[in-house]
Amino acid sequence: MATRNISTTIVTLQAMQLWRKERVKRCEVLMLLNCEIAMVPPSVNHYWVAAGKKRYLSAKAKQFHQVVRLLVKPHRSTARLRAEITFHFPDRRCRDIDNYLKATLDSLVKCGLAVDDEQFDELIVRRGAVVKGGLVKILVEELGE
Template identity: 40%
Template sequence: MIRLKLPFPPSVNHYWRHVGPRVLVSKKGRQYRADVSSLLHRKQIQTLEGDLIVDIRLTPPDRRRRDVDNSLKALLDSMQFGGVYHDDSQIVRLTVEKVAADPDAPRADVVVQHVPASIGEAGFRICLRCDVAFDSGGPGNRICPTCTLVNNSLPAVKPMERGRKFRNGEPLV
């Protein structure tokens, strides 16, 4: 298992540049790739073989709206360029989570590991809530037993209706 703290990736909108009929990786994209490659080289990361699971937690630099999928291309290609794996086609399970913005430390926390069990079978998973490894009952079970107990002990929350306007919890007429 490899745990990495990488710089926050550029959006795919800033990763590519059109130069005439060609599409190239932009200067910002090349710089990001070089930064990630340098960091991985200093950590002496060994290239992983076979099917992989990648869990990503994105901490953006500000509260602007961002699509999580716009950050994936630069991040996954940079990890491939840096030698974490041979090709991003090795990734068979990808989990992405965007958390609250942190202007002081925008980053991408990444965990890369081998697939311990076939997709659809019980096996080893990383808890989405506490990042602890646990033995899962199947692909739909991504919360460890401890966090499940905590979740079940929380009071029930009444979901708000979408499309209606509310003020102080009361619907406006």
């Protein structure tokens, strides 16, 4: 009888190990980016410049894109993505933090981290403590299937 219990236990353990492996596969997350950028992106209000009937990226937007391009390696990920972005503004002025999200996500796409900003299924946007000069912390992960 003791052998029967042991073999049942072994089968149960093997089943549990398979279940755990399968569960881990479904929850796998691949970190693509974890960085800090020592500046704040332009808000949507300062992202575009109008010239006649055309709109162009502002100098601030171009500068932010260039900085991100220097710091972020192109992955060209096609997976669904999750981003945690923390904006540390240079002062305590009232700001809508969602106005700064557009420039940040566009920069990640322009530098080649992702193919399109529609890939971001989960966005966590936070306001951090005041930092002199401003700071943006960005964490991007691929979501498991």
